[in-house]
Amino acid sequence: MTASVFEPWNDPEAKPLIHFQNVTKRYGEFTAIDNLTIDIYEREFYALLGPSGCGKTTLMRMLAGFETPTEGKIFLAGQDIAPVPPNKRAVNMMFQSYALFPHLSIWENIAFGLKREKMPKHDINDRVEEMLRLTRLEKFARRKPHQISGGQRQRVALARSLAKHPKLLLLDEPLGALDKKLRQETQFELMDIQEKTGTTFVIVTHDQEEAMTVASRVAVMDHGKIIQVATPDRIYESPNSVYVADFIGDVNLIEGTAKLNGSEAYAMSWHEGHEPLTVKSPNAFSDGQKCHLAIRPEKVAISAEKPADADNAVQGRILDIAYLGNISTYHVELPTGAVIKAQTANTRRIARRAYTWEDTVWLSWTATAGVLLAD
């Protein structure tokens, strides 16, 4: 079982397909990419995640060849690609707007790149048919792009960019134009296709759920820098900074000062007159260092009585209840004025809910539930 785990980034022997070496990109005074070094391995589904303007699109356009780095080098399969123009790179891109040629049929759109390669005619036929089958578009081959739906156009764009067997496929917000339901279906389709073709995918997105769903690794970016690169579960469970914790999903942040209390355990004093919180953390903190406890709402339990054996328990008043059907999020105000979110699954019908607005409740969590982060 262990042999099938795909994680080349932990293998010191593995050679990355793409290597960014201290790459910086400036537009006049503005630094879009700031001294960035990353590795992307073959067959990876790599997500660049960040708010708009964080440099993720610039990074992708440098891979495609539409931008050149101001400083640093980019290697594709060991080769510096700075002097290679976009039309000579074994890299294809799926554009955010799809950029389908409106004057060509779906078939001709997919064949466009193959014809440029001077591929023999029957090979082009075979390849286009194969791509149409892969993306389930056989019925629409003769139509023009404006005669098909948004979801179908998205699949045409994917088929067209995959047709040339690129070593690397770049996807720029590929699902941004689709509605939520279609987007979720398409995410799984993308993963299927990525697995079937074995192509390396780099996806740019600002939607953290999308990045978490499809990617083998997620790179969280901000202001032209990579903040953290890790698998989705590690990004979520052990973010390396307040920024990542806050950007990915919902999180409660409690500020305080750390004090060593046993091996890898800390007592975090967070408010005068309250018992310090017990936190386990592999990261070392010095006594009195300012820190943040990041804890996910679903890891905070809510109860009417003070739980006897909880590592941490605080009392508060329910301020708000967000009912989402399957789960409810309780906003609980502590005596200090801070608001902590706690999430519970609605295993019982709503009429039998134990707490309501203004109720006084206890919030509790274990010592390992949260992550202690430096300022």
Added chain:
Amino acid sequence: MRRFVLIAIPYVWLLALFLVPFAIVLKISLSDAAIARPPYFPQFDWAEGIAAFIAELDFENFVWLTEDDLYWKAYLSSLKIAVISTFFTLLAGYPIAYGMARAPEEWRPTLMMLVILPFWTSFLIRVYAWMGILSNEGFLNQFLMWIGVISEPLIILNTNSAVYIGIVYTYLPFMILPVYSALERLDGSLIEAAEDLGCSRLTAFWLVTIPLSRTGIIAGSFLVFIPVLGEFVIPSLLGGSDTLMIGKVLWEEFFSNRDWPVASAVAVVLLLLLVIPIVLFQRNQQKQQEAEQ
């Protein structure tokens, strides 16, 4: 009732300003020339009745147009000049429109203004200005001799070359504007997509930019071709004795020969010839509108 009025206004307008004058021209073209005022016969007379009036009309003038080779040669020559000058206008206009569409957003209104600016001066004055530029002692020859490219002045004025220069200059905005509007709508990521799929800059231009600006090219070409076919002022001011254009023939028939019936016949045939490109033009516009929906 309001709807009826709204529909009626353009129809009355067309009837009064297009159909009635055309009917008059058509009637004159079927009449005979006469030394009288007006210089044609018959005149409609209530006493004789419509039947007698129609009996006097005939197609003599149209038959005459086929008998004298001046006319069909003039039509053909106009056609040739119109086709060639449309081509040159496209050749000059397309790069300008392309440059405008690629210019920074804040520059475009200014560039557009510059294209339209010549219309603020009278067309006639601008053509006279070209006479000053192109004549043997004109600015162009003086400049070329000053920089030493030529030692003898070039004879341009009163040749077909001068006519082409005048036409391309005059009709350039009519080519630039529709091509520009087609190119401006073009999504830049399509060009990037073409390059990403293996096109060089040039093939991307040929395979994506040109086909996607086709409607603009067609519209611009018709907007130039249609008026140039009947052009009169430019060939008569800049052209020479060997410049044969139907507009000039028409003018001479009308004012020099005072043969209104033949002139009218020439005009009617010209109109019938122009119906073909006009219909094609309309169809292109319609297709473009459908594509935009």
